[in-house]
Amino acid sequence: MPHLMLKDLPRYECLLEAAREFPDLDASAAEAYLHLLRTADEVFALNSTQLTAHGISHGRFGVLMLLWRSSEPRTGDVPITQGPCGPRTPAELADAAGVTRATMTGLIDTLERDGFVVREADPSDRRMLLVRLTKKGENFLARFLPIHFREVRGVMGALSESERKTLVRLLGKIQQQAAKHAPTSDSASKLT
Amino acid sequence: MPHLMLKDLPRYECLLEAAREFPDLDASAAEAYLHLLRTADEVFALNSTQLTAHGISHGRFGVLMLLWRSSEPRTGDVPITQGPCGPRTPAELADAAGVTRATMTGLIDTLERDGFVVREADPSDRRMLLVRLTKKGENFLARFLPIHFREVRGVMGALSESERKTLVRLLGKIQQQAAKHAPTSDSASKLT
């Protein structure tokens, strides 16, 4: 599951040396870049381990989370009239999760096989399906989420409240910059 | 290639609300956690796009980088006696890259098919192979690395020099904490 190849990152001095050969190499930028990918990878791996131990994959967990967010307006005193608050159909789930519809089909297949969700026909549009958490799926989340949240708290416990704020701020800047560089949706914006 | 499912992160207030149901949910920890994974994902996706545009995958690029690090003691005035400085064999490469030997076999297969590397028999141990960059592989790196470094500089250009330092420091703390949580290698250290 790791994204960043390189078990041990090159040391700063190595980067400086390499920068002599490649003038485009900015040592401190590269260092921050590598650490970012590396840290995220490690945190991700931790999460992966936990998920695997509970017999579920990242993709499937993501789907369950989305369904849970969709079908959970019951904490307050909101009447459960219809609750059309989140993604329900495979296409919506795929969009929210950032995967293709084809991938979502596979994820739902497995989740349905394991009894965590069910597919129901949409009465108003026969092309569509509605995906719903089963009791078993809800029970799984009720059991697993506290464990998950404890791990998140444990890992991020390395930072103080203000450090977390700083981190989020710095990451936000990087995200913005990355979005600028990325010709994600409309590439015909600035640089032709 | 994205790791983090969830296109749009839940807002802070949603986290706070969910924390009412799950006392283990630490809103600011979860926020930092999500931003970390999300930012790394975006940066990674950017890199992926660039790599794909040049017809190479992450795994293969990682191998090339490792080989390049291995076979590059020639910048200084180090005699090129033998240069036993980095990973050369598939097993060493797998270890350095953090993948299994089986995976490395596949990566080298493709790299060799594309003419970027060659496998040579180790004269002293007939079990081993030595993997070497070809001229074509070196040319590829010479052409691609400047582009890559420019992108890294571009993305991390969002941060000032001191902000980069802060980021690296905070990420380091998280890494340490993650390492504590992870029963990676020796699980029989503290918590039995």
Next chain:
DNA sequence: CGAAAATCGTTAGGAGCCTAACTTTCAGCT
């Protein structure tokens, strides 16, 4: 109304990574 375009979910095939089992070769003991 009825053909064209769009949207839904699915299938087929590929890439990258994994684990588990194998063959070949080397190293250590008795």
Next chain:
DNA sequence: AGCTGAAAGTTAGGCTCCTAACGATTTTCG
């Protein structure tokens, strides 16, 4: 020497994700 165990690289099979193409249904519009 000869056997046992370890290590190198590979193969086989599985998982998750992708893109591309498909039939089924709905919407759009001449």
